[in-house]
Amino acid sequence: MDRSYVLVACACLAIGISVAVTRGPQVDEGLREALPAQAESTDFTTSNTCQSCHPDQYDSWHRSYHRTMTQVATTGEVLGDFNDVVLETRGHEWTLEVRGEELWVEMPDPAWFEQPAWFQQ
Structure with missing residues (x-):
């Protein structure tokens, strides 16, 4: 195999890995702003x-x-266990975790399911 092909393949692999590593979960600021706020006003x-x-x-x-x-879902309000809990069903996993003061759920993308009606069962 030509050495230039190996170099190009390694460069593409390095770029792919660096993109995958630097792109973590994205925080949707619009969603954060749309969350309900606790009323502080005394005339409410x-x-x-x-x-x-x-x-x-x-x-x-x-x-x-x-x-x-x-209420806003916070570590003080949610009763469920979010301490690195893994929920499994039908070959899919949901991971519940606490990150600082935030509650997170890592879940499969519903678009990846072979049968979209899976959620309706």
């Missing part, structure tokens, strides 16, 4: 206002998931 009406006039409804709501389902 909270659920405590409803409690005095509607105690039964307040108690029912307070026991449900409704009061917590719109």
